[in-house]
Amino acid sequence: MKFSLVSTVTVAAALTAQIAQADTLRLLTWGGYAPQEVIDMFEAETGHTVEVTTSNNEEMIAKLRATNGSGFDLAQPSQDRIASAQEEFGIYKPIDMSKVTAELFIPSMLSATAGNTTYEGEVYGLPHVWGTSGLVVNTALAGNVTDYTDLCDASVAGQVSYRLKRPTLIGFAYSMGLDPFAAYGDPDAYQSILNEVEAELTECKPNVRTYWDGGDEIKNLLRSGEVVASMAWDTGGWQLNADNPDITFVAPEAGALGWIDTFVLPARGRADDAAYDWINFVMQPEIAAMITNTAGNFTAAVDGDAGVSADLKARYQGSFDQAAIDNIKWYPPVPAGLEALEGATLDRINAAN
Amino acid sequence: MASDTSRLGFYLLLAPILLWLVILIILPHIGLFIVSISEKIGPREYETGFDNYAAFFGEPLYWRTFARTAIMSILATVLTLILGFPIAYYIAKLTRGRTKTTLFLMCMIPFWVSELVRTFGWMILLRETGVISNALQYLGLVDGPVEMLYNDAAIMMGLVYTSILFMVVPLVTTLDSLDDSLIEAGYDLGGTSTSIMREIVIPHAMPGIVSGCIVVFMLSLGNYLTPILLGGKDSLWFTGMIYTQFITRFNWELGSAFGFLLLALSSLVVFAGLKLSRQSLIETMGRT
Secondary structure: HHHHHHHHHHHHHHHHHHHHHHHHEEEEEEOOOOOOHHHHHHHHHHHEEEEEEEEHHHHHHHHHHHHHOOOOOOOOOOOHHHHHHEEEEEEEEOOHHHHHHHHEHHHHHHHHHHHHOOEOOOEOOOOEEEEEEEEEEEEEOOOOOOOOOHHHHHHOOOOOEOOOOOHHHHHHHHHOOOOOOHOOOOOOHHHHHHHHHHHHHHHHHHHOOOOOOHHHHHHHHHHHHOOEEEEHHHHHHHHHHOOOOOOOOOOOOOOOHHHHEEEEEEEEOOOOOHHHHHHHHOOHHHHHHOOOOOOEEEEEEOOOOOOOHHHHHHHHHHHHHHHHHHEEEOOOOOOOHHHHHHHHHHHHHHHHO | OOOHHHHHHHHHHHHHHHHHHHHHHHHHHHHHHHHHHHEEOOOOOOOEOOOOHHHHHHOOHHHHHHHHHHHHHHHHHHHHHHHHHHHHHHHHHHOOOOHHHHHHHHHHHHHHHHHHHHHHHHHHOOOOOOOOHHHHHHOOOOOOOOOOOOOHHHHHHHHHHHHHHHHHHHHHHHHHOOOHHHHHHHHHHHHHHHHHHHHHHHHHHHHHHHHHHHHHHHHHHHHOHHHHHHHHHHHOOHHHHHHHHHHHHHHHHHOOOOHHHHHHHHHHHHHHHHHHOOHHHHHHHOOO
């Protein structure tokens, strides 16, 4: 009996060892961040295989929480959502900087991300792709929309769309002259900001055609002309600009909201080496440029913008002058518990008539 | 010896359904219940208590959405019955042979594609730049584009469309089993169409009506796609709320409590429905 148990354990151990050696990289990421041609090049160079699952911030955290951090070997949540998720659920493991080629990263972004994703002295995130949320506007039909609160203007009634998520609350707060990021540490002050934003967004509701959920949905609404002004990601605006020169991304007067998507290692990932190989591979300048060309957003790779298509660069420069870049509001790390306050506010806005 | 073998056979046959029930239904619900009675007091700190259930009753938003979901589901069930009964009666009683099979098949064909595709089909038809809006403008019936999506009527239509098959099938089965001579006898005895419908057809079809209603009600109550996609900004639906709690709010505790409340609500409504129609669950399920 004992004998068979030992042999079972040996067989099981041998099997797991074999799986670990096969090095399949299970990547949990956003659409466009792992283009097929990059995967093919990576598989040819390293011999690993890559399985991609596309998702968004909330679903990434929810998926990893459901399994206590297993099922994936590398994930890409935004940098402001890492420290709190680690504090609450413990779903990541620290980055081993000795395995990362640090020279590939733009130093200021690397250190800023490290600072924002530090929990109990350990760094959990490396920067990858960055971009902003702001306004995507059909300038021929709604040229007067230059700030978040302009979406509530009577001239665009019934032709507006935004997400019912936290960036909307924060964008509107800035546009109303409030400073939500400064109030992050003070739940009472933050709640009073949320109350003001709630009143504004409830009043704005008749202006909204529908709340969008996915990137393709908002592009569809703008392309068909059913929506003429929206709060959305910069890359969506630039993609639409290629089809219709009237539609483009506008950096709002109150400031675009800047996000950085990162690399994190799930707590119980099985292929850390493959994950580090992937990180070092995609941060090479020419690969980073390929990702920028498909995802539409720039990366934290040194010289990563050199190989980017001239069209995309022109659109980026059209939306952002130096003042607009300086005015970008970068998300600080979200303290644990803040999302519960925002959630209740969003629920009430959704239910209001 | 013989009885031992037959008993073994009985248990072997029972095993799959028992495994199904225990592993896929009972165990997850126990887990869900444990999550629903833990209150979060800080990061990685939990206490046992019923605060999540209290939160549901304390916040009008939650129970209003709950009531709205239940009422709209009941309405959808009634509408499905009103639409489905004539269809089923026609298929079961007024057609024969090939026509019958063809009609039955035509009811089923839309269900060969997934619910998501069917819902997107409705969105293409109803949106402002969609088929119906363009057709109306082309015919000169309306001046400008009309938006028919993103309201409660769109949700209701989507729900009825999604679930009508589940009403028609049990109704056809029960109506098929009604002997035509009973209806003829009714006419011979001087009954009118209305009285025959009331005294003979509907009482006979009652088990089918009830089981169809139970299935349609459950499907509507638990539907997620249709209300979210067709309802737009006003699409409050309780399943959507559960999804939000689990995924965007990271509040599994409240989400689990909501899940249990939904289970309780659906059981309660089905129980009330059975009592009102004076049917028993065993009879209903046994006869169809």
